[in-house]
Amino acid sequence: MLPRKIADSTVRRLAIYLRFLEEFQRQGQATVASDALAQRAGTTSAQVRKDLSFFGSFGTRGLGYDVVPLADRLREILGLGHRHRVAIIGAGRLAAALVDYTGFSARGFEIVAVVDRDPARIGAVLAGLTIEDVADLEHVVRRGEVEIAILVTPAGPAQALVDRLVAVGITAILNFAPVQLQVPEGVDVKNVNLAVELETLSYALSARAAT
């Protein structure tokens, strides 16, 4: 059903296409051409068609793609058919911003637990969830049948926490800590590193200035 190996860049674009398909759907458009999708997504029509072709062929020649069925299929491909249960590790300001972000639940990601190490935070309520003790991490993850962990801790404890998460069976981690996590085969980590993003912008500024 799913082909062997799909490039990460392709998967990211599929997620972006899905967003625009949903927009087209809201606007009542029934079909959309690869070119229209490409323009919105900042890519080319050939890229769109190639990306989709990895999973079959859903277009109609001369017309384009039917918006609703394509969106459904993309959701299926991306595994958004069921809700994913997410735990947030660390209850600082970034965690507060994340639980607040309505986009999560709108797209099927449900935050079921927040843990922290700081006794001053444990017991407090964040967006309806009581912050729990990170000491109970394993219990919290099992109880919530958590699939995805979002790590928003300082760099120091990050690796140890990941080791514990992996040990209880977590295989998908979104990491905001500025460290390169070591994980075994079969565990996926996506890093979001604000410092790296800013530094690439800084590089771009310098590179332009040097020209």
Next chain:
Amino acid sequence: MLPRKIADSTVRRLAIYLRFLEEFQRQGQATVASDALAQRAGTTSAQVRKDLSFFGSFGTRGLGYDVVPLADRLREILGLGHRHRVAIIGAGRLAAALVDYTGFSARGFEIVAVVDRDPARIGAVLAGLTIEDVADLEHVVRRGEVEIAILVTPAGPAQALVDRLVAVGITAILNFAPVQLQVPEGVDVKNVNLAVELETLSYALSARAAT
């Protein structure tokens, strides 16, 4: 001085190497081999050497790289020699998390202004900065000699704000809004899209389950 075109992936790795070099420096290590750096950064020694080779050759054969000079050179390459002034557009929770993040100032990024549209927020103080009216965006950017804008608004107003930022000369934007921004040649945008990250993790979960 700077070579033609450096891949984005290379620049990102340089930023990561820099982080580890600083760690080695704190630990008092004088030299480091490409292999040690590679292991920490999750890549290969050949990759490290290739990345560095684009900018010259700073290693000593048989020995490795001198930690301090290499770190200095990387900072220079990345344009971290002087502080960058940053404005934050949008004063929601994510903005609060960002101004709070000490990593910014530690790495030479200084937040000089925060603006928002909401009258209820304007005038409030966030980490020592008074939130200003987004209507005065152009004035704020000029006054602060802002180089980098961080966009943390909802998707709706994002493009219009970017147009205004570009018009006042901003050429580097870090975008957290879940839209694909259209900018003219010569303006750099880095996107951080939490929904896309989560959806790629969701895909990875499905793809593994299907195997």
Next chain:
DNA sequence: CCTCGCTCGTGAAACCTTTCACAAATGCTC
């Protein structure tokens, strides 16, 4: 001061991703 072991620097090869270009297929119009 010669040899040895180590690690860099780098062209070449392998691999992967994107772009191109065009045949094939569809809907629409007349």
Next chain:
DNA sequence: GAGCATTTGTGAAAGGTTTCACGAGCGAGG
């Protein structure tokens, strides 16, 4: 129902990035 305009699906080509492999150069140690 034939012809036309349109847009998909996809091999092939181009372009880009990573890995390989090895010569070159350096320091250490005798």
